[in-house]
Amino acid sequence: MDLKVFTQSVLQHQARLYRVAKLYLRNSEEAEDAVQEVFLKLWDKRQQLEAYQSVEALAVQMTKNLCLDKLKSYAYNHTHTGLETFDIGEFAYTPYELVELTDSNELLKKIIDALPEIQKTVLHLRDVEEYSFEDIEQVTGLTVNNIRVILSRARKSVRDSYLKVNNYASGN
Numbered sequence: 001m002d003l004k005v006f007t008q009s010v011l012q013h014q015a016r017l018y019r020v021a022k023l024y025l026r027n028s029e030e031a032e033d034a035v036q037e038v039f040l041k042l043w044d045k046r047q048q049l050e051a052y053q054s055v056e057a058l059a060v061q062m063t064k065n066l067c068l069d070k071l072k073s074y075a076y077n078h079t080h081t082g083l084e085t086f087d088i089g090e091f092a093y094t095p096y097e098l099v100e101l102t103d104s105n106e107l108l109k110k111i112i113d114a115l116p117e118i119q120k121t122v123l124h125l126r127d128v129e130e131y132s133f134e135d136i137e138q139v140t141g142l143t144v145n146n147i148r149v150i151l152s153r154a155r156k157s158v159r160d161s162y163l164k165v166n167n168y169a170s171g172n
Helices: 003-009 011-024 028-044 055-072 074-079 095-113 117-126 131-140 146-163
Strands: none
Touching: 003 011, 011 028, 011 055, 028 074, 028 146, 055 131, 074 117, 074 146, 095 117, 117 131, 131 146
């Protein structure tokens, strides 16, 4: 595989890999480093990539595994600051709306982070990355029916937790 083919088949997924890495690492610089490391590994394996049905699924799986390894490492846990900014884009909000959006965003992050790992991964791949069930099946190794059940449970858990915290659920 030459550079042109590698660029067309692998590098086009950089934004998606970055979002997956950012989901796990919660740090822009660490996510960028993880994606670059995955690209280096894929470049080293470029001659074997044609054997894979989906290079994108392989790259996502490698990114996920690398991020989980980083999270487990001693060095990462002692150097990660946990600081993250909330980007509101070009929309104008009143200070009250901005505080409310920031609070809701942080609450949802905490709720999603508390999900079991497989629910968090499936939810992210389906709802954020907009992967098809078949692509998620390739990344996770689960069946489509299992993915649907896991996704349903994850969404229900997030919804119930969010409503409970905000006292929107009646009678609870």
